[in-house]
Amino acid sequence: MNKNKKRVNLSSDTSNVIEKQNSINRIINESTPFDVIEAYKATRTNIMFSLNSEKGCKKIIISSATSGEGKSTTCINIAKTFAETGAKVLLMDADLRAPRVHKYLKIPNEKGLSNVLAGFDALDDCIIRNPDFNFDCLTSGALPPNPVELISSKAMQELFEEFDKRYDYIFIDTPPVTIVTEAVLLSKYATGVIIVTRQKYTMFKLVDRAINSLKFADARIIGFILNDADDRYIYGSYKSGRTRRLSRSRYRYGRYGYYAENSDSRKYASAHAATKKQEPKETEKPNN
Ligand SMILES: Nc1ncnc2c1ncn2[C@@H]1O[C@H](COP(=O)(O)OP(=O)(O)OP(=O)(O)O)[C@@H](O)[C@H]1O
Ligand SMILES: [Mg+2]
Numbered sequence: 001m002n003k004n005k006k007r008v009n010l011s012s013d014t015s016n017v018i019e020k021q022n023s024i025n026r027i028i029n030e031s032t033p034f035d036v037i038e039a040y041k042a043t044r045t046n047i048m049f050s051l052n053s054e055k056g057c058k059k060i061i062i063s064s065a066t067s068g069e070g071k072s073t074t075c076i077n078i079a080k081t082f083a084e085t086g087a088k089v090l091l092m093d094a095d096l097r098a099p100r101v102h103k104y105l106k107i108p109n110e111k112g113l114s115n116v117l118a119g120f121d122a123l124d125d126c127i128i129r130n131p132d133f134n135f136d137c138l139t140s141g142a143l144p145p146n147p148v149e150l151i152s153s154k155a156m157q158e159l160f161e162e163f164d165k166r167y168d169y170i171f172i173d174t175p176p177v178t179i180v181t182e183a184v185l186l187s188k189y190a191t192g193v194i195i196v197t198r199q200k201y202t203m204f205k206l207v208d209r210a211i212n213s214l215k216f217a218d219a220r221i222i223g224f225i226l227n228d229a230d231d232r233y234i235y236g237s238y239k240s241g242r243t244r245r246l247s248r249s250r251y252r253y254g255r256y257g258y259y260a261e262n263s264d265s266r267k268y269a270s271a272h273a274a275t276k277k278q279e280p281k282e283t284e285k286p287n288n
Contacts, residue, residue, distance in 0.1 A: 016043050017226045018074065026073045027104050028080055040081040043225060047078070047194070050222045054191055057164045060222070061193040063174045063183040065206035067254025069198040070227035072100040075173040079135050087168040089135035090127075094186055095175045096147035098255035099140030105133070112141025116159060117150040123162065136167075151182045160189045177210035179256045187219035194222060199229045 018039045021032070028037060051058050062075040072095070079091040093101035094113060102109035107128055115121040116138075128137040144150055163170055172190065174183035187193055193214055197207060214221055 016046060016223060017229045018043070018070070018077075020228050020230055026077075028077045037081075040077050043078060044081045044085075046223060047082075047192075051191060057167050057170060058191045059160065059163070059170045059172065059189060061172045061174055061183055061186055061190045061219075062196060063177050063193060063210070064196040064198075065178050065202060065210040066176045067098075067179065067256050069176075069196045069202055070225075071095075071176075071196050072104060072173050074196050074225055074227055075171050076101060076104055079169075079171040080133065082169050082171070083133070083135035088166065090138060090163060090167045090170045091135055092138045092170055092172045093140040094151065094172050094182060096140050096144055096150065096182070097175055097180065099143075099173075101137065101173055102139040105130075105137065107137065107139065109139040109141065112139035114141035114144045114147075114150060116141070117153055117155045118144065119155065123159070148181060148185065152185050156186075157189065175256060177213050178206050179253060184213050184217045184219065187214055187217050190219065192220045192222035194225060196225045196227050198227045201228070 016039075019036055021036055028040065047060065051060075060078075062071050062078065064071050072093075076091060079089050083089040091101065092113060093099045095101075096114055099109065099112075102112075107130060111121045111126040113126070116123050116126050121141075123138075126138060126141065128139065130137065150156065172186060174186060177183045177195075183193070195207065195210060195214075211221065
């Protein structure tokens with residue numbers, strides 16, 4: 001096979017390129033550099049144009065092929081950028097395995113999506129309307145033992161019907177497509193899916209696999225975002241196509257190593273060890 005064919009030309013549309021952010025807090029705020037803010041605004045414009053013929057509430061899934069490509073960060077920043085237009089926006093953390101939205105926004109997560117889906121709490125008791133943000137937020141809630149069951153339940157469908165009445169846009173943070181199935185399951189409710197890729201990290205064959213899984217479920221992929229981009233590579237002559245030198249299992253499964261039962265034992269062991277070390281509480285079963 002021609003080597004060049006393997007290279008994915010994600011940087012050709014520079015309007016969906018989010019540059020590397022050096023600050024520890026990657027959630028946009030007053031001190032975020034102008035070019036990063038502008039990149040999110042350009043992404044907002046592109047999303048609006050791709051969905052302009054759609055009526056009613058637009059539900060947009062943010063996902064990626066593997067772990068750690070910047071889904072949660074991007075999802076929060078896009079929700080924030082959309083809310084600035086005065087639109088009614090909900091940010092929903094549908095990653096019921098390694099949720100991050102509440103951590104990045106520094107908000108509580110005692111109750112959330114899983115609690116609503118399981119029928120333990122009412123939606124209005126779980127939605128966070130923080131005066132610091134101009135959007136509503138539904139965090140993941142307690143980590144359930146059965147995320148797939150909850151996501152594919154009738155309750156999920158009913159929740160989306162309720163959201164239709166309340167919001168103009170819903171941005172849904174999901175786990176990676178090639179590791180677990182929730183993003184694909186949710187795609188049947190979504191207006192579109194955005195795939196986040198990360199420069200010098202994302203591997204083409206995994207993006208390809210993610211696209212195939214989403215297409216198989218008839219999901220509408222509305223675009224790609226190139227995250228953590230280095231403009232030397234975008235605007236210069238980046239030709240190498242090399243990925244960051246990480247162990248393949250750690251790179252691919254990241255926080256989801258625990259769930260990678262189908263990987264071979266060596267990969268599983270190293271991924272599990274890596275995630276266990278980073279976040280012992282998250283990988284524990286719920287109700288602990
Ligand atoms: N543009 C960026 N520049 C620098 N660092 C970034 C950028 N985007 C994300 N990061 C950092 O990369 C890490 C992973 O980001 P994030 O949690 O958003 O990824 P994710 O795809 O949601 O991961 P997971 O698959 O584990 O849910 C975080 O530490 C985040 O702060
Ligand atoms: Mg995430």
